[in-house]
Amino acid sequence: MSQIALRRSRRQLSAGTARWPAASLLAAALLITLMAAATATLLSGVAVSGQLVDPGALVRWGLPLINALVHLAAMVTLGGLTLCAVVLQPGQPPWQRAAKLSAVAAIAWTLAQAVHLVLVHASIMGSGIGGPGYPALVVQFISGIDLGATLAWAVVLSAVTAALAVMSTTSAGACWAAVAAGAALVPRAGLGHASSAGDHEVTVSALWLHLVGISLWAGALAVLVFAMLGTRDYLGPVVSRFSRIAGWAVVMVVLSGAASAWIRLESPWQLLTTTWGRLLTVKLLAFTALAAAGWWHRRSTIPLVAATGRPNWPFWRLAAVEVLIMAAVVGVSVALGSSSPPIPQARITEGADLAGLxxxxxxxxxxxxxxxxxxxxxxxxxxxxxxxxxxxxxxxxxxxxxxxxxxxxxxxxxxxxxxxxxxxxxxxxxxxxxxxxxxxxxxxxxxxxxxxxxxxxxxxxxxxxxxxxxxxxxxxxxxxxxxxxxxxxxxxxxxxxxxxxxxxxxxxxxxxxxxxxxxxxxxxxxxxxxxxxxxxxxxxxxxxxxxxxxxxxxxxxxxxxxxxxxxxxxxxxxxxxxxxxxxxxxxxxxxxxxxxxxxxxxxxxxxxxxxxxxxxxxxxxxxxxxxxxxxxxxxxxxxxxxxxxx
Known part of the structure; x- marks a missing residue:
């Protein structure tokens, strides 16, 4: 009995110490996201002071950074809740860790979304935050302008997601919270860089698919690393199930990204000759690296893990690299969303355009x-x-x-x-x-x-x-x-x-x-x-x-x-x-x-x-x-x- 207890205590100790590198990985991902967003914003010129109205450096720099935090928190929330719903076993330590991380991310998502609303209002008004009558101006922005109403809905839906995530104790509860998280991404899709102009109906659908796909792919992978690192049991079936979800997520990301790029670009050369195109090129290269890592996972490391049932350090190293690359992609995406695409106007959206058909x-x-x-x-x-x-x-x-x-x-x-x-x-x-x-x-x-x-x-x-x-x-x-x-x-x-x-x-x-x-x-x-x-x-x-x-x-x-x-x-x-x-x-x-x-x-x-x-x-x-x-x-x-x- 003493040997069994000793082995059990060693296993618990190894699992506890493994959580530290997992938490460090998430912290590094957050830091890389913010650094990539700041660098891309600086290179794209988005943070340059306006000539007519200037809300201040706090708003100009804070808006892309808080936007990056919103994206990252949303990814972790939806990805983690999906793992809790259909991949992990309820009652086990990995499920509990994933559920806690998803709840924390959902709360951070709600708070960041509220700050994002305030910063967007300040950016549009061209003034700082606060001052006499400021709350009334924000209320007027929400009630009288479509953009403000959309941002308010984003805050409300993310708050509903956070409440459901905190209360989730079963797979069914996590499933309903994941559905709410998917619904909370709809306002984000209506505000994205591709949906702000041409072919609005197509681009809103494409961007929503893009956000959901990235969340099910990279967000779920980050939570999986945090929840399963140091766990020797049931790693094989968990990784195999996640691999099937990630495969569908890649299809969603590729299809939606291609649709958005097709609408925004007049020719492939604009990928190199415009600021928006160069940012998109960086994003495409990063996604290619991610797809290659996923293919290597599916071909080599996942069959090995499924066959042995033990943690495979090449798998964890590759997964950690994927998480860090995706964090950088999120930062680039934020700057991409703040830049103007080469084709900013609608092609076929209004009745006047359809009159000649x-x-x-x-x-x-x-x-x-x-x-x-x-x-x-x-x-x-x-x-x-x-x-x-x-x-x-x-x-x-x-x-x-x-x-x-x-x-x-x-x-x-x-x-x-x-x-x-x-x-x-x-x-x-x-x-x-x-x-x-x-x-x-x-x-x-x-x-x-x-x-x-x-x-x-x-x-x-x-x-x-x-x-x-x-x-x-x-x-x-x-x-x-x-x-x-x-x-x-x-x-x-x-x-x-x-x-x-x-x-x-x-x-x-x-x-x-x-x-x-x-x-x-x-x-x-x-x-x-x-x-x-x-x-x-x-x-x-x-x-x-x-x-x-x-x-x-x-x-x-x-x-x-x-x-x-x-x-x-x-x-x-x-x-x-x-x-x-x-x-x-x-x-x-x-x-x-x-x-x-x-x-x-x-x-x-x-x-x-x-x-x-x-x-x-x-x-x-x-x-x-x-x-x-x-x-x-x-x-x-x-x-x-x-x-x-x-």
């Missing part, structure tokens, strides 16, 4: 594209993951119907066209095109998604975890069994949610707000797709989830949606004043007027609401007939067995 009901719906990185990544990842799951079943001898795969792939293609194709481009300025996009997401796309049976495939293909952690399969089952999910999937709730959501959205100021805000517009699209999915899954789905009613009741539950679309379409056809306030009337398009276009949108709503309902009714009737035939054959088989027994 072809008529939307002809070639324009096919030829006009504005790729949204967010939905493009969702569709690509959805197709890749679905096919990999199906191939996994086939490799182990299980079959998966090809018809379901075809339906799913058609759904992913329809998602790309609906969000990035002509209907998405014209949906920014035309009510009719917007209504087509809306009905695609609500009525057409869910049919293909439901027929693909993704939840059934996931539950069959995803492995179970036996060590108490929550993987994708466990999270999916938790959502399916949650009371709130069962409530929204209830047949009556799902049937009534469609007309109620449309009435509330289109007959209130929410419609105009969603058309003026890209973030609200994305939330609107996600909401109506989920509403349509829940309703369609209740009617024709085979995935686990809701308790589906009998076939006659399913047909009856189609009536509320059909009746509403009929009345709503007639309402739009007979309307003489446009919906959406002054949004559509301010477009001044030469080939249509808002009232006529809205009437066309009424016909679109009517047709695209009734036709999918008819398709659903035909599918229900076909399955009802097949079900009765199977029941009749079963009864006949039972009667024959009874007669043979008699």
């Amino acid at each position: 072809p008529a939307p009901w002809f070639a324009g719906l096919v030829t006009q594209w504005s790729l949204d990185p967010l939905f493009l990544l969702l569709a690509g990842a959805g197709a890749w993951v679905y096919l990999s799951w199906a191939m996994r079943l086939r490799r182990r001898g299980d079959a998966w119907p090809a018809v379901r795969m075809v339906c799913w792939l058609l759904g992913m293609a329809l998602l790309v066209w609906t969000t990035s194709g002509g209907v998405g481009v014209y949906g920014r300025v035309l009510f009719s095109a917007h209504m087509m996009q809306h009905m695609m997401l609500l009525s057409m796309l869910p049919i293909f998604i439901v027929l693909g049976s993704p939840l059934t495939l996931a539950l069959r293909a995803l492995p179970r975890r036996q060590d108490g952690t929550s993987g994708p399969r466990e999270l999916l089952l938790a959502v399916l069994h949650a009371r709130w999910a069962q409530f929204f999937a209830h047949p009556v709730v799902a049937a009534l949610h469609v007309p109620i959501s449309m009435a509330v959205f289109y007959l209130t100021p929410l419609f105009e707000l969603a058309m003026r805000s890209h973030v609200l517009h994305v939330l609107m699209m996600v909401h109506f797709f989920l509403v349509g999915y829940l309703f369609t899954n209740m009617v024709i789905g085979t995935d686990p989830g809701p308790q589906r009613p009998f076939f006659p009741l399913r047909l009856a539950l189609l009536l509320p949606s059909m009746v509403f679309h009929t009345f709503f379409g007639l309402f739009l056809l007979s309307s003489t004043s446009p919906l959406g306030g002054a949004f559509f009337t301010g477009m001044d398009l030469p080939w249509t007027d808002p009232v006529t276009d809205q009437q066309v949108g009424g016909a679109v709503s009517w047709a695209m609401g009734e036709l999918p309902a008819l398709v659903l009714a035909m599918i229900v009737a076909t399955r009802w007939t097949a079900h009765d035939e199977r029941a009749q054959r079963k009864r006949g088989h039972t009667v024959r067995l009874d007669s043979m027994g008699a």
Whole structure:
């Protein structure tokens, strides 16, 4: 017993002493971030005193440095919470250390975000901080200017994230806190260097993906080093799980970074001839080094760690180098965000720019594209993951119907066209095109998604975890069994949610707000797709989830949606004043007027609401007939067995 106790005490001592180099690594990362931000800011000339208004050296130098701190704290928060949610085992020392570091980073994020708001206000006003009536000026900045309101939302959402992170004691709690952290990055995406000008819708999505990807990659790696250094147990599975997350994060960073650079640069030579381009070049070189280190991790050190189950010092050294390089990248990114890109103006964002495009009901719906990185990544990842799951079943001898795969792939293609194709481009300025996009997401796309049976495939293909952690399969089952999910999937709730959501959205100021805000517009699209999915899954789905009613009741539950679309379409056809306030009337398009276009949108709503309902009714009737035939054959088989027994 004494030898066992001695070994245990030595292990605890080594773990305790290992935390010191881990903490030193984080401190060094913070110092490198601030130094890189200061150096890049100095070289870019951002901190040079203005000729007309000058808020002072404190604001000029403090703004990029506090911005770097905001980025770093956000990365550590989201990365650490993700580790606690799906990688580390609750109750173990690494999970506790990661949770504590994430909570501290979330609090620092909130405080730094509040200071950032004050510094931005001072920079815009061109005056120092404080003085008579200063609090009233800040309140006016928040309540009367969009930039101030966005910064205030960033403070509120980061504070919510901090509260959830502090209260998190389980994987589920960490998962909800990670979701809040992702939402808190949305205001940051709206203020970034790429989103401040051209193609605002595309660049906001790209920058949000960029921030999330960097957090899941570098932020999670920093927390992993801090939490696992000196721990000899369960290092192999932890590193393997993190490697899969980091792989997807790299894809997010590369795709979003390429989209932002494509919009901001006129030619590749501007990477060398402009200040913004040179900073971007430094960032690209650093990312290349990081990607090379990650590739070496995946190829050499991770298989070694997974095979031995013991800490591998080459892995830790390489991980520490990655953390320090990423810290320098964050500092360069801050200066990049403060500099002016070569193309500061929008290419296609306003209605006047769309006025010269072809008529939307002809070639324009096919030829006009504005790729949204967010939905493009969702569709690509959805197709890749679905096919990999199906191939996994086939490799182990299980079959998966090809018809379901075809339906799913058609759904992913329809998602790309609906969000990035002509209907998405014209949906920014035309009510009719917007209504087509809306009905695609609500009525057409869910049919293909439901027929693909993704939840059934996931539950069959995803492995179970036996060590108490929550993987994708466990999270999916938790959502399916949650009371709130069962409530929204209830047949009556799902049937009534469609007309109620449309009435509330289109007959209130929410419609105009969603058309003026890209973030609200994305939330609107996600909401109506989920509403349509829940309703369609209740009617024709085979995935686990809701308790589906009998076939006659399913047909009856189609009536509320059909009746509403009929009345709503007639309402739009007979309307003489446009919906959406002054949004559509301010477009001044030469080939249509808002009232006529809205009437066309009424016909679109009517047709695209009734036709999918008819398709659903035909599918229900076909399955009802097949079900009765199977029941009749079963009864006949039972009667024959009874007669043979008699």
